[in-house]
Amino acid sequence: MWGNAIRRQGWAVVLAASAAWGGIACTEKEAASPTGSGTAVAAASAGGGEALTPAVRKEAEEVFNSRCSVCHGPRGAGDGPASKGLTPPPRNFQDTDWQGEVSDEHIEKIIAYGGGAVGRSPAMPPNPDLADKPVVRGLREHIRGLAAK
Numbered sequence: 001m002w003g004n005a006i007r008r009q010g011w012a013v014v015l016a017a018s019a020a021w022g023g024i025a026c027t028e029k030e031a032a033s034p035t036g037s038g039t040a041v042a043a044a045s046a047g048g049g050e051a052l053t054p055a056v057r058k059e060a061e062e063v064f065n066s067r068c069s070v071c072h073g074p075r076g077a078g079d080g081p082a083s084k085g086l087t088p089p090p091r092n093f094q095d096t097d098w099q100g101e102v103s104d105e106h107i108e109k110i111i112a113y114g115g116g117a118v119g120r121s122p123a124m125p126p127n128p129d130l131a132d133k134p135v136v137r138g139l140r141e142h143i144r145g146l147a148a149k
């Protein structure tokens with residue numbers, strides 16, 4: 001009787017695990033889609049989903065230039081003046097492998113809460129004043145746009 005119970009539980013775990021795995025694989029494929037339509041789906045599930053306004057896009061560009069490029073570089077290559085001596089170095093956003101692996105949600109989370117909040121280097125600072133504002137999605141979109149073509 002116990003054996004049966006354990007076996008049944010075991011199956012439940014296997015089923016749950018494979019369902020979760022299927023979900024992850026699907027999301028990553030969508031996020032990595034080069035067509036852009038997949039990215040829109042991922043963005044919709046990541047937060048809000050409504051299209052960014054031109055004002056938000058402009059604000060994101062300004063914030064990137066004033067707060068992020070000092071470390072990540074103006075084109076996101078990870079070569080800003082303050083990148084010197086940082087280990088690990090600021091992420092190179094032009095890296096297409098990284099772009100394919102990382103979710104929109106992760107990008108938005110590290111921007112708002114910093115590297116320390118997501119198990120990354122605390123040298124990546126949090127931006128608590130921007131958290132929950134559309135500009136975080138704008139920054140994520142800006143970062144996606146820096147991928148090497």
Ligand code: HEC
Pocket residue numbers: 063064067068069070071072082086088089090091102106107110111115119120121122123124125127139143
């Ligand atoms: C003081 C330097 C510094 C500044 C300023 C900075 N970053 Fe970073 N950033 C880093 C470092 C260092 C990492 C690498 C963290 C790691 O890999 O552990 C990083 C990583 C990231 C990542 C990648 C996270 C990952 O998991 O690969 C994103 C996205 C990011 N930064 C966005 C931004 C944005 C947007 C801004 C401006 C709002 C910004 N950063 C400002 C230093 C900085």
